[in-house]
Amino acid sequence: MGRTRKAAALTAAMSLAALGLGACTDSNGGGDGGVEPVTLTFTWWGNDDRAGRMNEAIARYQDLNEHVTINGSFTDYGSYFEVRTTEAAARNLPDVMLFDYLYISDYAQRDLLLTLDSLESLDMSGVDAGVISAGVIGAQQVAVPLGTNVMSVISNPAVYEAAGVEAPADGVSWEELEATWQELTRTSDGVYGTDNTTIAGPTALELVLLQNGQTMFEPDGSLGFDEQDLTAFLQSVLDAEADDVLVPSRIEDEISPQFALAAGVVGSRMGWDNTFVQFLDAENAPELTLTVPPPGSSESGLYAKPALMLSGAANTDHPEEVAAFIDFMINDAEIGRIFGASRGVPVTEAQRRAMSAEGTDAQIVEYQERVADLLMQTPAPPPAGWSSLEAHLVRIAGEVRHQTLSVEDAVAQFFQEAETLLNG
C-alpha cells in the first residue's frame, strides 16, 4: 500500500503537466445512452467580442450534441501561433483551431493538420468553389474558410469632419488619397492621415506588387519581388513619413497595442474589411466607413481572401467529431446570425441569409458587392516560412521608420532571412 502510494506521489507531479496540456477524453459529456462522451479542445484568437460569439456558438453546439463537450480558449493574435508552434512540436495541437491563411502551408506541409476530404461528417458542397480551394494544400483539404474579406480603406468620418477635410470616397486616385491624408495631418493637432500598416505593412507591399502586375510569391513558393522592389517600397514609406501622410512611428509604437484608428489618432487605415469589427471594442467606438482602395497602373490589386479558417489537428483522437463541429460552423444558419460578418462574409448561402441586414454586417456585405467586379483571382497561400519572414518585414520597416536601420541594410537583412526561412 505504502509503496503504491509513494509511486503515485512521484508520478503525480509529472502527470499534472501532461493533464494540463490537454488529454481530451475525460467524461464530462453527460452520457446519453450508448454514445461515447467526447471532449474537444478548440482555440481561436481575437477580442472579447469574438469570444462572446464563439461561446454562444459552442453552447448551441453542445445543446444540439449532448455527448460533446468543447473546451474553448483564446489569446490575442500576436501570441496565438507562438503557442501553436510549441504544441505542434509536441504533436499536441488542439482538436479544432482557428487558422490563418498565412500559416496553413507551414503546418500542412509538416502533416500537422487533419485531412478533411474523406470525413463523412463534413459537408462542404454549399461553399463557393473558389473559396473552398483556398484551404487546399498539396491536393488535400486542410482548412475550411469561414468567411471572405477584401482589402478596404477604413475611415473615421468624425476625425475628418473635426478637421474640415473631406473623407476618402470610392474612385479617388492614390495622389488624391495621399493629399487628403497630408491635409488631415497638417490641419489638425495630434491627428494624422493614416497608420503604419497602410503604408509600410506586408499587406501594403502586396497591394503595391499586385497593382504593378507582380505577385508576392511565384507559383514555386519563391518571392515575387527582388531587392530593387523592396528598396523602392521602403523608400516610399520614408517619403510618406516626410510628406506627413503617416502618423510618426514614435506615436504609433507608443499607443501600441491599441490601433491608431481606434484611438482616434488617424483618419484612415487600410485593412481587411471584416477587421473593422475589432475597432468596435474601443470605448466610444467610432462610426467607420469602408471605401475602395485606389487602383494601380495595371490592376486593382483586390481579391477575396479567406478571412478565418478552421482546421483540425492531425493528432486528434476524434476526427469525425472535429469534422462535425467544422460542418456546424459553416453550415448552421444560426451561426451566420451569431457571427454576422465579423469573421468575413459567410461562405455558405444559408449563413449569408441568416445575417442581420443592418449595422456593420450590412456595411461589409454591401462593400463586397461594390468591389465584386474589381476582384482578381485569389493568390495561392503563402509558402511555408513566409509567416516568419513576414515578421522580419514588419521589423525592418519599423527600424527603417525609426531610422535605426538604413534602407540598404534593411533590404540586405530581409533577403538574408528569406534565404534561410523559405528554403530551410
Add this chain to the structure above:
Amino acid sequence: MASVQRPVSVPRQGIPGSPAGAGHSFKKPSGPKRDNRAGYLFLTPWLLGLVLLTAGPMLASLYLAFTQYDLFSAPKWIGLGNFRRMLTDQQLHSSAVVTAIYVLVGTPIKLASALAVAVLLNARMRGMSFYRSAFYAPSLIGSSVSIAIAWRLLFSEEGFVDQMLSAVGIELGGWAGNPELAMPMLMALAAWQFGAPMVIFLAGLKGVPPELLEAAALDGAGRIRRFFSVTMPMISPVLFFNLLLETINAFQAFTAAYIVGGAGGAPGGSTLFYTVYLYARAFVDRQMGYASALAWLLMVVVGIIAGIYFHSSRRWVHYASEAQ
C-alpha cells in the same frame, strides 16, 4: 504527498557543514542506513526537477545547438553551422550591444540605489520595519507582466512621468515609442526592483562592527570617508555577491522588454535584448537549433564574466577572517 507521511527518524548526527560540525573531521554516521535513504527520498522532488526540468533540457539544447531544427521535423545535424552564422548575424550583434548597455549601465544603477536605500534603512528610527517592507514590496511583484504594462503606462505620453517632467519644463513625450528612451525606461524599472540586493546589503551593513566606525571617527574620518574606507571594505563580500547575481540577472532580462517591444524589439530594435532575440528565433522563426546555439553562447559569456569577477575579487573583496 504520501511519502511525507512515512515516519522517518531524525538523524542524530550533526549535518556536515553546519556550525556544530564545522572544523571537525567528518565521521561516518552511526545511524541506520535508512536515514540516508530517507534523505534521498526527501531530495527526490528536487532531484526530479533538476533532471527533468533543468539538466535534461540543457543537454537537449546542447545537442540542438549543432542542428537545424524547425520544431516540426526532426533535427538535422549541421556541425558548427549555427556558430558560423553568428559571425555575420547583424541582428545578433545589435542585440548583444543592447544587452551589454543594459548590463553595464543598468546593473550599477540598481546596485547603487539598493545600497543607498539600505544605508538609509540601517539607521535607527521608529517604524523602520515598515519602511523596510515598503521598499522591498516592488520586488515581490517585480518581474510580473502586469507591472511591465503598468510601467509602460506610467511613462506614456501625458502619463505620470511625462506630466512630472513637463512641470519642470522637460518635454520628452512618451518613452515607450522612442528608441532613445525605451531603454532608460526599462533600466528604471529594474532599478526600482532593488529589494533583493537591498536586503542583502542591509544584512551586510548590520555586520559592520560599530567599534570600527567609532575608531575611525575618533581618528577624524568624516561620514563619507568612514563609508568608503570602513563600511565598503567590510561589506565587500556582500557587494561581490550582489554584483555577481545582478549581472547574471541583467543578462537574462526578458519579460519587461518583451512586453514593451514585442519579439521585434520595438521601437526600432531598441529593446531587442539578447534574450528577446533568442526567443524570436526560437518561437517566431522556428529556428530552435540556432536559438539553442544562442542560448549556449549566452551561457558561456556569462560564465566567462563570472570567472572574471571571481578572479578580480581576490583584489577587492575582503573577508573578515582574512584580516585577522
